Amino acid sequence: MNNLGILAGSAFFTYLALAIAMGVFPGAALSATKPGPGVVPLSAQEARGRDVYVAEGCSYCHTQQVRPLAQDGVWGRPSTAGDYAHDTPQLLGTERTGPDLSNIGARQPSDVWHLIHLYQPRSLVHASIMPQYPWLFAVKVRADAGDVTVAVPPGYVAPNSTVVATQSALDLVAYLKSLKQKPLPTAAP
Numbered sequence: 001m002n003n004l005g006i007l008a009g010s011a012f013f014t015y016l017a018l019a020i021a022m023g024v025f026p027g028a029a030l031s032a033t034k035p036g037p038g039v040v041p042l043s044a045q046e047a048r049g050r051d052v053y054v055a056e057g058c059s060y061c062h063t064q065q066v067r068p069l070a071q072d073g074v075w076g077r078p079s080t081a082g083d084y085a086h087d088t089p090q091l092l093g094t095e096r097t098g099p100d101l102s103n104i105g106a107r108q109p110s111d112v113w114h115l116i117h118l119y120q121p122r123s124l125v126h127a128s129i130m131p132q133y134p135w136l137f138a139v140k141v142r143a144d145a146g147d148v149t150v151a152v153p154p155g156y157v158a159p160n161s162t163v164v165a166t167q168s169a170l171d172l173v174a175y176l177k178s179l180k181q182k183p184l185p186t187a188a189p
């Protein structure tokens with residue numbers, strides 16, 4: 001073998017070894033992570049809501065990872081690998097413009113609150129910088145039978161009109177309410 005063959009061969013096998021060590025092994029180890037106690041897959045509706053969450057870019061401002069830091073204590077307990085066993089790819093997020101949502105289903109369990117907040121965050125949180133998502137709702141003169149109406153406070157919707165949630169809004173809220181951290185088993189004394 002000439003020098004070129006040795007060079008190309010060693011580059012190839014070094015690349016292959018690194019790819020296995022850095023890509024394949026960690027991936028295999030992570031996919032074998034067991035779900036934490038009580039961590040279950042999403043229902044069909046919650047999974048559709050997760051797609052809305054991704055499509056609307058909620059992760060641009062919201063994380064789903066509580067760090068083991070004192071300042072994160074308000075959002076829940078520190079996240080563990082088992083919390084994400086059914087969540088692939090994970091929606092960890094990096095920007096913390098808004099609150100962490102890992103445990104929002106426990107902190108804010110009200111559908112009514114979530115729907116009003118998505119329609120117009122400022123109607124509930126005075127100086128909110130979260131965008132409103134009006135396209136997840138329909139504004140009608142009168143609600144039809146079976147419609148889920150949203151009690152938006154006066155002043156945030158034209159008089160004599162009714163805000164109705166679309167299926168996407170209802171799915172998204174079902175997803176948000178599913179985001180509940182399960183208690184971790186306490187260490188044996």
Ligand code: HEC
Nearest residue numbers: 056057058060061097098099104121125128129130131133
């Ligand atoms: C531009 C950044 C931004 C985007 C994008 C954004 N949010 Fe927010 N969000 C915020 C901020 C800031 C707050 C805190 C103020 C408030 O409650 O309105 C917040 C608050 C929230 C809360 C209440 C959290 C709590 O602890 O009370 C929920 C739930 C929420 N957002 C869901 C969503 C969802 C779902 C989406 C996507 C449809 C989204 N947000 C998109 C910035 C954002």
